Amino acid sequence: MTEINETYKEKISFNKRLIFLYVTFGILGVVFYYQIFNLQISNYSEYEIAAENNKNEEISVQPLRGIIFDRNGEILVNNIPTFDLITKPFFIDDPDDFLLKLSSFLEIDEEDKKVFLSQFKKAKTLNKELTLKQSISDEDKAKFLVRSHMFENAYVGERYLRNYLYPEIFSHSIGYVGRPNDDELDEIYEKRSLNKKINFTYTNQLIIGKTGLEFTYEDILTGEFGNNLREVDARGRTLDEKISSEPKVGNNLYTSLDLKSHQAAHKAFNNRKGAVVAIDIKDGSIVTLFSSPTFPTNQLANGILQKDFDELLLSEEKPFFNRALKGRYPPASSIKPAIAMYGIEEGLIDWDFSIFDEGFFTLPEDGRIYRDWKEGGHGDTNLFKAITQSSNTYFFDLAYRSDINQLNKHLSSLGFGGKACIDCFEEDKVFVPEPSWKMNKHNFGWFKGDTVNMGVGQGYLVSTPIQLAKYAYIMANKGKFSDLSLKKDLVKSEKSIEFNKFSNDDWFKLHESMVNVIEGNTGTARRLRERKNYIVAAKTGTAELVSGDNREQYSETRLDDSLRDHALIIAFGPMPNPRYAVSVVVENGESGGSVAGPVAISVLNSLIQE
Amino acid sequence: MRYLDFKKFSIYYDPYLIISITLLSIIGLFFLYSASDGNAAVLIKQSIFVFFGLILMIVLSQPDPQIYYSYSGFFLLISIILVFVAIFFGPEINGANRWISFGFVTLQPSELCKIFLPIFIASYLYGVKLPINLKNTFLTIFLILVVFLIVSSQPDLGTAIVILLSGLYVLFLAGLSWTFIGSALAIFVISLPFLWNNFLEPFQRQRIATLFNPDLDPFGSAWNITQSKIAIGSGGIFGKGFGEGTQSHLNFLPETETDFIFAVIAEEFGLIGLTILIGLYFFIFIRCFYLSINARDRFCRLVIGGLSLVFISTLFINIGMVIGLLPVVGMPLPLISQGGSSLISFYIAFGIIISMASHKKLVPR
Numbered sequence: 001m002t003e004i005n006e007t008y009k010e011k012i013s014f015n016k017r018l019i020f021l022y023v024t025f026g027i028l029g030v031v032f033y034y035q036i037f038n039l040q041i042s043n044y045s046e047y048e049i050a051a052e053n054n055k056n057e058e059i060s061v062q063p064l065r066g067i068i069f070d071r072n073g074e075i076l077v078n079n080i081p082t083f084d085l086i087t088k089p090f091f092i093d094d095p096d097d098f099l100l101k102l103s104s105f106l107e108i109d110e111e112d113k114k115v116f117l118s119q120f121k122k123a124k125t126l127n128k129e130l131t132l133k134q135s136i137s138d139e140d141k142a143k144f145l146v147r148s149h150m151f152e153n154a155y156v157g158e159r160y161l162r163n164y165l166y167p168e169i170f171s172h173s174i175g176y177v178g179r180p181n182d183d184e185l186d187e188i189y190e191k192r193s194l195n196k197k198i199n200f201t202y203t204n205q206l207i208i209g210k211t212g213l214e215f216t217y218e219d220i221l222t223g224e225f226g227n228n229l230r231e232v233d234a235r236g237r238t239l240d241e242k243i244s245s246e247p248k249v250g251n252n253l254y255t256s257l258d259l260k261s262h263q264a265a266h267k268a269f270n271n272r273k274g275a276v277v278a279i280d281i282k283d284g285s286i287v288t289l290f291s292s293p294t295f296p297t298n299q300l301a302n303g304i305l306q307k308d309f310d311e312l313l314l315s316e317e318k319p320f321f322n323r324a325l326k327g328r329y330p331p332a333s334s335i336k337p338a339i340a341m342y343g344i345e346e347g348l349i350d351w352d353f354s355i356f357d358e359g360f361f362t363l364p365e366d367g368r369i370y371r372d373w374k375e376g377g378h379g380d381t382n383l384f385k386a387i388t389q390s391s392n393t394y395f396f397d398l399a400y401r402s403d404i405n406q407l408n409k410h411l412s413s414l415g416f417g418g419k420a421c422i423d424c425f426e427e428d429k430v431f432v433p434e435p436s437w438k439m440n441k442h443n444f445g446w447f448k449g450d451t452v453n454m455g456v457g458q459g460y461l462v463s464t465p466i467q468l469a470k471y472a473y474i475m476a477n478k479g480k481f482s483d484l485s486l487k488k489d490l491v492k493s494e495k496s497i498e499f500n501k502f503s504n505d506d507w508f509k510l511h512e513s514m515v516n517v518i519e520g521n522t523g524t525a526r527r528l529r530e531r532k533n534y535i536v537a538a539k540t541g542t543a544e545l546v547s548g549d550n551r552e553q554y555s556e557t558r559l560d561d562s563l564r565d566h567a568l569i570i571a572f573g574p575m576p577n578p579r580y581a582v583s584v585v586v587e588n589g590e591s592g593g594s595v596a597g598p599v600a601i602s603v604l605n606s607l608i609q610e
Numbered sequence: 611m612r613y614l615d616f617k618k619f620s621i622y623y624d625p626y627l628i629i630s631i632t633l634l635s636i637i638g639l640f641f642l643y644s645a646s647d648g649n650a651a652v653l654i655k656q657s658i659f660v661f662f663g664l665i666l667m668i669v670l671s672q673p674d675p676q677i678y679y680s681y682s683g684f685f686l687l688i689s690i691i692l693v694f695v696a697i698f699f700g701p702e703i704n705g706a707n708r709w710i711s712f713g714f715v716t717l718q719p720s721e722l723c724k725i726f727l728p729i730f731i732a733s734y735l736y737g738v739k740l741p742i743n744l745k746n747t748f749l750t751i752f753l754i755l756v757v758f759l760i761v762s763s764q765p766d767l768g769t770a771i772v773i774l775l776s777g778l779y780v781l782f783l784a785g786l787s788w789t790f791i792g793s794a795l796a797i798f799v800i801s802l803p804f805l806w807n808n809f810l811e812p813f814q815r816q817r818i819a820t821l822f823n824p825d826l827d828p829f830g831s832a833w834n835i836t837q838s839k840i841a842i843g844s845g846g847i848f849g850k851g852f853g854e855g856t857q858s859h860l861n862f863l864p865e866t867e868t869d870f871i872f873a874v875i876a877e878e879f880g881l882i883g884l885t886i887l888i889g890l891y892f893f894i895f896i897r898c899f900y901l902s903i904n905a906r907d908r909f910c911r912l913v914i915g916g917l918s919l920v921f922i923s924t925l926f927i928n929i930g931m932v933i934g935l936l937p938v939v940g941m942p943l944p945l946i947s948q949g950g951s952s953l954i955s956f957y958i959a960f961g962i963i964i965s966m967a968s969h970k971k972l973v974p975r
Contacts (some may be wrong), residue, residue: 007908008783015903017783018915022899025922032926033888035933039843041883047843052876054840055856093649124860234850234859527972 056231059241060194062201063223064160066250068174070259071287071488076170079160083141084203085133087116089124090236091153094581105143108133114411122517127236134203134303135161138211143216159203164297167386169262170323171294173286173426173486174255175212178254179204188296192225199228201247204302212425213253213486223250227419254488256285264606265290268599273317273587274566277469278580278603281572283481284473284492286421287465287580288603291323323420326428328462329585332541333390333524334410334570335457337475337510340383342410343398345502354382361396363449370396370452373542387513387525390540392456399455403412404446407454408432413497415470416463421484422492430467433460457541468570468583475514476537476581478507511537515575517596525569529592531601534574534608541568542591567595573604580607622671624895630944631667631960634890635660635818635953638946644853645866645874645948652867652948659950662956670961672845675910678962682733686726691718693760708764718951719759720769724920725959727757728776732912735784742785750781766815768927768940773921780916784908817937834870835934837862842876842933849880867948869940872932895922901967910966917959924952 039047068077085106092098099113116132123130132154136144141156148155164170164175180188188194188392193352198206208222209215226247231239258278265276271290278288295312296304312319323326343349359377361370372378372392380387386394399407412418417432431437435446438460453459463471466484474481479499514537517523524540543566567589572581582600589595639657647651678685696719697707709716731750738746754777760815762770782791806815810935820832841857850856855877858866865873876884905911921944928943930936 006739010908011911013740013785014783014908014911016916017785018899019784021779021915021919022895025919028926028930029888029892032929032933032935036876036884037881037937039886039933040846040876043843044846047840048846050840051844051857053861055860088944127860187890203960232856232860234854234856236860425796565831572733 053464055233056229057197058195058244059228059230060192060198061228061243061247061499062198062206063225063247064249065162065207065223066221066252068221068253069253071254071256071285072259073254074259076165076255076257076259077174078163078165079202080163081158082135082161082203083156084131084159085136085140085144085154086157087130087132087154088127089120089130089153090127091338092120092124095120101150102132102154105138105147106136110545114573119428127232128197129200131159131200131203131205134159135360158172158184158199161203162207162301164301165261166262167297167299168294169259169266170212170257171297171319172280172291172324173212173257173262174291174297175214176208176210176297177204177214178210178301180206180208184208192222194225196229197230198225207301210300213255213423215425216423217253217487221250221253224248249277256280256287256488257289257486257487258287258607260606261603264602265599266292266294267294268602269586271317272589273323274585274589274596274599275322275327275465276582276584276599277466278582278607279473279484280471281473281477281578281581284484285488285490286424286466286469286484286486287607288582289324289424289486291321291325291327292470293317293319295319309406316361317452322426323585323587324465325424325426327464327585327587328428328430329462329465330459330543331416331457331463331468331567332566332568333392333457334468334539334583335449335454335461335542336387336390336395337514337539338409338414338471339395339398339402339455340387340510341502341506341526342402342407343383344506345410345499346402346406347501349383349398349399351506353384354385355397357381357391357393359393361393361400361452363400363452368449369486370449384509384513384516385522387510387515387539388520390517390524395455396452399452400448402451402455404451404454407451408434409463410489412580414474415467416461418467420464420466420470421486423486423490424484425465427466428464430462430464458544465583465585468585469581472570472583474583475510478504511575514539518571525564525594525597528597528601531598532573532605532608535572535576535602536571536601537575537578538571538597540591540597541570542566543568565590567591569596569600571597571600571604574608580604621668621912622965623668623899624671624897624964627894627901627960627964627967629667630890630894630897631662634894634945635664637887637890641871641875641946642948643865644855644878645858645871648853655950656948656953659953663954665965666954667957667961670958671964673966674966675906678729678913678965679733679736679909682726682753686723686730689719689722689726689909690757690760693723693764695719697764699816700889706764706766708766708769715950717764717954718769718949720764720766720773721951721955722958723757723761723812724769724773724776725917725962727754727773727964728780728916728920729913729934731780732775732784732909732916735780735912736907737845738784738907740785742781744790747781747786747790750777750908754778754781766940771927771939772924772941776916776920778827779919780912783912783915799822803866814937817939821934821937834864834938837864837868838873838932839934841870845877845880845883847881849876849878849883850879854878868942869928869947870932871947872929872943875946876932891925894918898963901963905966906970914966917963921956921959 064079066368067075070076095117102108112133116130119130144156209218227244228241229244235238261278265288269294273292275291276288280287357377357379359372359375377393378389378391381391381394411432417430419427419429421427438444438446450459454461470484479497480494482494515535517538518525518536519530525538545565567586570577570583582603584596584600586596639660643653644729675813696710700707700709701711703709707852708718708720709718756822758770758774761773837857841863854873857863858874863870863873902911902914906913924941924944927936928941931938931941942949944956
């Protein structure tokens with residue numbers, strides 16, 4: 001009996017408690033149902049709009065990049081149409097199967113397949129298009145089009161390629177475009193306020209200037225992205241795409257670069273290492289900015305095999321290195337006119353002052369010998385002769401009597417150790433060797449001998465070809481100059497160097513002496529005379545990389561190509577009213593007059609004899 | 611309740627439960643087909659689970675409840691061992707060790723614990739006198755906590771919570787003293803700040819915080835809930851139609867085949883579709899309520915009550931999460947979400963419920 005009672009009690013308790021729980025859930029159920037009712041009925045319109053907004057997406061439309069012209073209106077860079085095979089991963093269930101189906105009639109590179117498969121999932125989630133094969137041939141295009149009914153998830157679309165018409169000639173000055181890296185990508189999205197999805201106009205999708213003018217004038221060239229409003233249905237198919245704003249084609253870039261002079265430079269260099277820079281004296285604009293050897297910009301912009309890229313990157317010739325802006329060369333004898341200007345300005349010499357050059361200069365402090373390039377020397381030597389025949393002894397003596405700080409100030413005013421160009425890509429401004437720099441760098445004080453070496457452009461003094469060109473330009477224009485630039489018709493203020501003593505007459509004589517370097521019978525570059533039919537002023541230089549104490553040792557070092565001297569020349573013409581100034585460096589070219597000279601003359605010829 | 615008499619054996623079944631569960635399963639397949647973007651492979655796999663699950667349910671209805679009573683400890687032990695096997699030998703997926711792989715199928719053994727823990731507790735408390743004394747109370751709670759901690763270490767908070775609830779339901783139904791419940795609740799409320807700071811992962815706190823303030827982080831942890839609400843809300847009365855849900859198919863909704871399938875149904879079938887679906891669930895609850903009230907003894911009562919409440923809780927946690935009233939935790943929509951383990955575990959539960967309900971004790975007249 002007790003057990004039955006117990007069972008009964010237990011059953012009542014159980015029932016009560018079960019009812020309690022069910023009622024609790026019942027109340028909860030009412031709350032939930034009320035929430036669902038709220039969402040679906042009371043706030044229906046609000047959520048309906050939100051869902052509509054979700055499926056209408058803003059899409060950015062990529063603009064075409066501006067065209068780049070040379071100073072005569074010749075097209076240097078443009079965009080050419082090409083056809084790409086573009087896929088819609090959202091509608092592809094099995095990417096492997098899809099590739100297999102395509103491969104049955106189209107040849108698709110393994111590399112392309114790999115890229116496609118690696119990006120497939122992300123593109124599918126975001127309903128983004130994915131390019132499978134770039135620049136397909138007309139035959140492949142036809143093969144695909146006859147089967148296009150089988151492929152709702154792919155199409156052949158017109159896209160553009162950035163096309164460099166002279167890919168081997170303007171590699172360094174114009175540079176090239178490429179795909180942005182992740183950091184650059186974030187920046188672009190932010191700066192141009194792009195949407196997640198973009199309709200690409202270029203086969204390489206987003207492209208930005210990586211180097212050269214393409215980089216410097218990125219903002220001008222890019223143009224403005226447009227906007228489309230795309231409506232999709234539940235299966236991700238585009239129902240409608242409305243243009244809300246058209247993309248704006250990038251502005252064209254008119255440069256001061258001259259096509260013919262670059263072709264001349266390219267031909268004259270014939271892949272030797274070096275650089276040439278030529279400047280239009282009228283306004284300081286750069287007409288030639290050429291570094292050799294070059295590299296193929298089209299391949300870099302539109303796809304290069306890793307193997308080929310590595311080959312370029314690791315090449316001994318360092319083709320990517322822009323020697324015109326970054327190559328550091330001792331100016332050697334080409335510095336002599338600058339030292340002469342300093343001597344006259346400071347009253348240390350005049351055109352009548354002469355020394356007896358016996359082939360070497362002896363430093364009074366320790367008797368150290370500084371040799372001239374000519375054994376036995378030049379004999380009685382005044383400034384005019386010292387420049388035309390490039391006497392070292394004369395300038396050793398002058399430099400010896402100079403104050404290093406004053407001399408540095410003078411060299412800086414001529415553009416050494418400073419940025420020459422306002423719109424060049426990654427220019428190296430180098431430096432003028434101050435005594436304090438030597439203390440920091442070499443932990444040695446400044447010796448008088450260091451100044452003596454600077455008198456002939458050796459020792460610690462280094463400069464870039466563009467600095468040498470600017471220096472030639474300043475001299476040609478008698479101290480007046482503007483900053484150098486690559487964009488045509490850039491408004492720049494004219495500057496001039498202040499002189500107290502150095503007069504117009506001195507300018508005339510300096511030009512005269514430099515004219516004689518080529519036109520005089522004893523000039524160091526007299527062999528250039530026949531290569532042109534106008535008058536050119538110049539100064540040659542031979543930068544020693546290894547200084548030998550005696551002739552035998554010097555001949556030995558010449559056997560190794562890379563230790564041979566660099567050949568330099570600065571020149572301007574036609575005289576007496578020069579229009580162009582030019583500097584040339586040929587690495588390991590040995591003799592300035594006979595190796596760098598012809599390059600300078602070909603470039604000047606192409607500029608002057610048009 | 612009933613059985614068919616054949617010459618040599620009888621088949622035990624409950625027509626109401628079998629019909630409603632089969633109906634729900636078939637509707638579920640239909641929903642899943644849309645939620646998976648018409649993926650035939652998903653549908654076929656799920657259909658196989660449904661087919662064999664229904665057979666398993668009927669098979670498990672046949673043994674006498676006495677067998678479940680006798681072997682409840684053994685079943686629980688096996689389940690726990692399998693959980694350990696998953697932890698130590700199972701494949702790691704998304705940083706969790708919840709699964710055992712059988713090559714063609716992976717199963718989640720923790721799902722079994724939520725069935726066999728309440729059955730074991732029911733068999734343990736079967737003969738205990740009312741009100742349950744402190745010793746039995748603590749022993750039971752200790753066992754519940756052990757299983758809870760094992761499963762939550764996989765980690766799998768969703769299933770662990772259901773396991774915790776399953777044990778507590780049986781303990782409560784069996785007659786846990788009200789004094790104990792009161793004091794336990796008081797202690798729980800007081801220690802809530804301590805639990806919040808020490809036992810919740812930062813992402814779990816974040817999920818709870820966004821529940822009360824979705825604007826806090828609209829593109830982070832609140833994204834799923836925001837998109838889910840848009841999906842449900844934009845369904846309206848009649849829904850957008852089968853396969854026409856833009857939220858579901860354009861990848862705004864996360865986990866459309868599993869945790870958020872309710873939002874897909876809401877978007878495509880609207881309030882009318884949801885009402886029919888909820889009605890089916892409601893029918894199953896009411897039937898279970900009736901069956902447990904009329905069960906033959908205390909053990910069967912507790913098991914039917916406990917298991918049906920596990921089913922109800924899973925449903926409520928899932929829907930509460932999807933409609934933005936509960937924090938996001940991994941929980942399937944019972945009998946509909948993709949995933950064999952959850953599906954099979956509920957077929958097992960209903961098989962046992964039917965067994966308990968349809969076998970009558972032979973009472974000497």
